[in-house]
Amino acid sequence: MKLIDTHCHLTDERLSPVGDVLARAGEAGVVAFICATARIGDSAVAAGIAGRYKQVYCTAGVHPHDAKNAGEGYLERLEELAAHPKNVAIGEIGLDYHYDFSPRDVQRRIFAEQLALASRLEKPVAVHTREAFEETLAVISESGIAGERILFHSFTGGPDETRRVLDIGAYVSYSGIATFKNADVIRAGAALIPDDRIIIETDAPYLSPEPVRKMQINEPLNVVHVAERLAAVRRTTPETLAEQTTANAIRFFALDMEA
Numbered sequence: 001m002k003l004i005d006t007h008c009h010l011t012d013e014r015l016s017p018v019g020d021v022l023a024r025a026g027e028a029g030v031v032a033f034i035c036a037t038a039r040i041g042d043s044a045v046a047a048g049i050a051g052r053y054k055q056v057y058c059t060a061g062v063h064p065h066d067a068k069n070a071g072e073g074y075l076e077r078l079e080e081l082a083a084h085p086k087n088v089a090i091g092e093i094g095l096d097y098h099y100d101f102s103p104r105d106v107q108r109r110i111f112a113e114q115l116a117l118a119s120r121l122e123k124p125v126a127v128h129t130r131e132a133f134e135e136t137l138a139v140i141s142e143s144g145i146a147g148e149r150i151l152f153h154s155f156t157g158g159p160d161e162t163r164r165v166l167d168i169g170a171y172v173s174y175s176g177i178a179t180f181k182n183a184d185v186i187r188a189g190a191a192l193i194p195d196d197r198i199i200i201e202t203d204a205p206y207l208s209p210e211p212v213r214k215m216q217i218n219e220p221l222n223v224v225h226v227a228e229r230l231a232a233v234r235r236t237t238p239e240t241l242a243e244q245t246t247a248n249a250i251r252f253f254a255l256d257m258e259a
C-alpha cells in the first residue's frame with residue numbers, strides 16, 4: 001500500500017528529528033509527504049526540509065490565525081517561496097471564525113490576496129475553513145480561481161457542505177477527525193466524494209486518528225488509519241482507497257514522483 005500524507009506540519013518541533021518520523025512512516029507505506037505551513041518563517045523552514053528529503057514537498061502560506069501578522073511585503077516573500085523547486089501549493093490559507101485570532105476582515109483580505117497569487121502562479125491551494133464555510137466559498141468564488149485548484153483540508157463538512165464543494169470541482173481531504181467516534185456526519189459526506197476527488201492527510205502533530213487517538217503527538221505514519229476507516233465508509237478496500245488517494249494527490253499537487 002502506497003500512501004501520501006498530504007498535510008503534515010514537519011516544521012513542528014514535536015516532529016523532530018524529522019528523519020526518524022519520515023523513516024517510521026516510510027515503513028508503514030507512506031511514500032511522500034507534503035509539509036503544510038502557516039506563516040512565512042515556517043514556509044522557509046519547510047522549504048529547507050523539502051530540500052533535504054526527496055520524498056518531502058512543501059507549501060507556503062499564511063494561516064488565518066496569523067493573518068494579522070502577515071506584514072508589509074508578505075506577498076512578495078510568498079511568491080519567492082512558491083518558486084522553490086519542491087513547492088507544490090499555497091497553503092494552508094482560509095478563514096477561521098472559531099478562534100478569531102485575527103480580525104475577520106483581515107482574514108478575508110489575506111485569504112483573497114493569497115488566492116489571487118495562487119491563481120496567477122497556477123498553483124493549487126490547501127484551504128483551512130472553520131465555522132466560516134459560506135464566507136470561505138464566497139471568497140473563493142470572488143477570486144475567480146478554478147475550483148479544481150482547491151483542496152479543502154481536514155474537511156469536517158456533512159453531506160450538504162460536501163455537495164457544495166464538489167459543485168465547484170474542488171478536492172476534499174480527510175484527517176483523523178473523520179475517524180472520531182462522533183464523526184458520523186463527516187463520514188456520511190465522505191461517502192459522497194467521487195473516487196477522483198478524495199485525498200487523505202494526518203495534520204500531524206495534531207488530531208491522532210482512532211484507534212491511536214491517545215497518541216499525544218500524531219505522526220504521518222498514522223495516515224494508514226485514516227485510509228482504513230475511509231475505505232470502510234466507502235465500501236472499498238484500504239488498498240483501493242490508497243491507490244485512489246495517492247493518484248489524486250499526485251494529480252492535484254502535480255508531484256514529480258516516479259510511478
Ligand SMILES: [Zn+2]
Pocket residue numbers: 007009036092203
Ligand atoms: Zn494543518
